[in-house]
Amino acid sequence: MLDFIVSENEFNKDNIPWNGNRFLIGNGYFGIRGTLEEYSKEHMCAVNMAGIYDRAGDAWRESVNAPNPLHTYIIVNGTKYALPETEPKSHTQTLDFKNGLHLRKTQWQTENGTITIECERFASMSRRHLIAMRYTFFADFECEAEIVTGIDGDVWDINGPHFVKIQTGTQGSVNSVIGTTGEKNISVTAKDCTSADFKAEQTTDEGEKTVYRHFSFKAEPGKEYTIEKIAQITTSEDDFDVAGEIDKLTYSMLRAEHITAWERIWDISKITIEGDDEAMYALNYSIYHLNCIAPREMKGKSIAARGLSGQVYKGAVFWDTEMFMIDYYIHTEPEIAKTLLQYRIDTINGARAKAAEYGLNGAYYAWESQEGGYEGCSDYNVTDVFTNRPMRTHFRDKQYHVSAAVVYGIMKYIRGTGDYSILGEGAMEVIVECAQMYRSLLLKYADKPYYEIHDVVGPDEYHERVNNNAYTNRMAKFVFDTALEMLDEFEAKYPEKIKALDDKYGLEATKAMLKDSAEGIFIREPDNNGIIEQFEGYFKLEDVSVDTVRSRLLDPKEYWGGAYGVAANTQVIKQADVAAMLSMFKDDYSADIMKKNFDYYEPRTEHGSSLSACMYSLLACFTGNTETAYPLFMKSAKADLVKGGKEWAGLVYIGGTHPASEGGAWIVAVNGFAGISEQDGKLVCRPSLPQNWKSMSFKLVYRGTVYKVNINGTKGEISY
Numbered sequence: 001m002l003d004f005i006v007s008e009n010e011f012n013k014d015n016i017p018w019n020g021n022r023f024l025i026g027n028g029y030f031g032i033r034g035t036l037e038e039y040s041k042e043h044m045c046a047v048n049m050a051g052i053y054d055r056a057g058d059a060w061r062e063s064v065n066a067p068n069p070l071h072t073y074i075i076v077n078g079t080k081y082a083l084p085e086t087e088p089k090s091h092t093q094t095l096d097f098k099n100g101l102h103l104r105k106t107q108w109q110t111e112n113g114t115i116t117i118e119c120e121r122f123a124s125m126s127r128r129h130l131i132a133m134r135y136t137f138f139a140d141f142e143c144e145a146e147i148v149t150g151i152d153g154d155v156w157d158i159n160g161p162h163f164v165k166i167q168t169g170t171q172g173s174v175n176s177v178i179g180t181t182g183e184k185n186i187s188v189t190a191k192d193c194t195s196a197d198f199k200a201e202q203t204t205d206e207g208e209k210t211v212y213r214h215f216s217f218k219a220e221p222g223k224e225y226t227i228e229k230i231a232q233i234t235t236s237e238d239d240f241d242v243a244g245e246i247d248k249l250t251y252s253m254l255r256a257e258h259i260t261a262w263e264r265i266w267d268i269s270k271i272t273i274e275g276d277d278e279a280m281y282a283l284n285y286s287i288y289h290l291n292c293i294a295p296r297e298m299k300g301k302s303i304a305a306r307g308l309s310g311q312v313y314k315g316a317v318f319w320d321t322e323m324f325m326i327d328y329y330i331h332t333e334p335e336i337a338k339t340l341l342q343y344r345i346d347t348i349n350g351a352r353a354k355a356a357e358y359g360l361n362g363a364y365y366a367w368e369s370q371e372g373g374y375e376g377c378s379d380y381n382v383t384d385v386f387t388n389r390p391m392r393t394h395f396r397d398k399q400y401h402v403s404a405a406v407v408y409g410i411m412k413y414i415r416g417t418g419d420y421s422i423l424g425e426g427a428m429e430v431i432v433e434c435a436q437m438y439r440s441l442l443l444k445y446a447d448k449p450y451y452e453i454h455d456v457v458g459p460d461e462y463h464e465r466v467n468n469n470a471y472t473n474r475m476a477k478f479v480f481d482t483a484l485e486m487l488d489e490f491e492a493k494y495p496e497k498i499k500a501l502d503d504k505y506g507l508e509a510t511k512a513m514l515k516d517s518a519e520g521i522f523i524r525e526p527d528n529n530g531i532i533e534q535f536e537g538y539f540k541l542e543d544v545s546v547d548t549v550r551s552r553l554l555d556p557k558e559y560w561g562g563a564y565g566v567a568a569n570t571q572v573i574k575q576a577d578v579a580a581m582l583s584m585f586k587d588d589y590s591a592d593i594m595k596k597n598f599d600y601y602e603p604r605t606e607h608g609s610s611l612s613a614c615m616y617s618l619l620a621c622f623t624g625n626t627e628t629a630y631p632l633f634m635k636s637a638k639a640d641l642v643k644g645g646k647e648w649a650g651l652v653y654i655g656g657t658h659p660a661s662e663g664g665a666w667i668v669a670v671n672g673f674a675g676i677s678e679q680d681g682k683l684v685c686r687p688s689l690p691q692n693w694k695s696m697s698f699k700l701v702y703r704g705t706v707y708k709v710n711i712n713g714t715k716g717e718i719s720y
Helices: 013-022 251-269 277-292 320-330 334-346 348-357 401-417 421-439 470-493 495-505 507-520 546-551 578-584 591-604 612-622 626-637 659-673
Strands: 005-008 030-032 047-054 062-066 068-076 079-081 090-096 101-109 114-123 130-139 143-152 163-171 174-181 187-196 201-206 210-219 225-235 272-274 380-383 390-392 676-679 682-685 695-702 705-712 715-719
Touching: 005 013, 030 114, 047 068, 047 187, 047 225, 062 187, 068 114, 068 130, 068 187, 068 210, 068 225, 130 143, 130 210, 130 251, 143 174, 143 187, 143 225, 163 201, 163 210, 174 210, 187 210, 210 225, 225 251, 251 277, 251 695, 272 277, 277 320, 277 626, 277 659, 320 334, 320 401, 320 659, 334 348, 334 401, 334 421, 348 421, 401 421, 401 470, 421 470, 421 495, 421 507, 470 495, 470 507, 470 578, 495 507, 578 591, 578 612, 591 612, 612 626, 612 659, 626 659, 659 676, 659 695, 682 705, 682 715
Parallel strands: none
Antiparallel strands: 005 090, 030 047, 047 062, 068 079, 068 143, 090 101, 101 114, 114 130, 130 225, 143 210, 163 174, 174 187, 187 225, 201 210, 272 695, 380 390, 676 682, 695 705, 705 715
């Protein structure tokens, strides 16, 4: 495998937020933003925790950032040298995403000569709670030097502060900072143990929120001085034990374990492309991020829309996980996919509570799901750039399609693994109660023979409160059909459990309801031009270009959708909607219909969401237009490699990593270009590679077997 390296060879203060995302390291338990060691909260420095949430006052609830155990800087002859305050002579920041290593090298010119620091760190992939760092200083002149390193409990928060109490302490060689959240009294503890390979005067400095260790020494010209730090993050919510005492572990040992763990991951997940190094690089970088955020060996955890890159979108779980990410895990590490679905099973009470809140039956899964599955989204979810007032949106109450995404994810898992046991572990109830929710949405006019669904927001969020959104209706039908199919499977496979299910739901009546709903729901057909209208009245909206709508903005951060957005009364849409439906149900439509809809909707799509390009790319693949698909695939694969993505919704910062886009790139590569699909319980390969791709090879896990896929030109081979 090629050495996959992301690097920046100069210092640009404006890139600090972006670099925090693209240089991220993580292990599923936490993500460490790719900020530099001397940075503090002003630079969006964070160790973001998976599944730990807090609400400060009346602000939005969001995920919690741990005390930062990596804070380190150098003092030479009484002067502190740190970015961004002190301009460097040279600077390089690097991510080795083959091995999950973050590296930096910075030089400063002083009045006496040049000083240099080098640092390597990683989030241990072998021991979830641990972070390790090696920090080296040298100068080309004799000087008095001091390395200051410790734990900074004054952390970056978007809607904080979340720690209402902070305790600092020192016990032997181990320092600690414990932050306690205000809402649920959850403790997040950071500990560190730092050793030096040189003689130095060591002192400890405790503040209200910080604890630092100072290594003071006289540096000789050209001699390297290295400290090694082992840090540990734990929370009072952990469901697994720590592995090893940090004062007895060494950097070299942990590094070797960590790299071995990454080698095992890459053995199953890497994709090789001959003829297009750029695409191979971008795709494997996407896969790296998916591996950084996977909840391995963790119970009931899912993946937030921005992964573990910070508190954006409140650290909440969206439909992104089941629709765009879970495919990768199903076919590389299926136990992770099951963990993601277990989160939905475990949080059904939150979905039931939301359904009841809106007068619906069954389970209505949260648009922004946090612990317990309760809704984290507010009714006023965007800030108006002109008045600075919250704007009413309908993400929370009208995005009904999220429950269908959960069912769709369950079925992808069952089809890909053959593991029906998940039905007996709660998934059957999820499917039935999602169907009940959609049933309670159905309307029927006296003079019409079919059911309709009104007042929804589809995947295209710019048009709110529309009727008969094609995607939503088709997904509701999918849920009804799936519930019928899986009830029959459940009855055959778990006869001992069927009575309890019958007592709970009344299976005869439930099956009759499902059959009636599936057969009766309105599914929009293509018109005389082969186009499927996105929702009722869509074709009557102003038909203008994306550029025309953009030209109407008075502020670049202005929100395009909602009641008064510049796109609301036009056919310009935010992201794939009809295109997503066609990609998901490709066997229901001819290639001609799919192409006509691609040609109609793609020019009218702003791609204002990172979820959009991959769906259009996949649709283009299914119509045989590989060259049209390629740039959209690259847009998805490079979402975190290329600067310039959308970072604002009104005045709300929405930057961060884009794991759904990265998962979408994987789907396009495997199901689109490689042409992998399932037929009669077997994998088939009908490749249609981009013109410059000579060959493609990768592994897939399918129903308990690891397969090798090798494609040369138009010929594909699947072997054990």
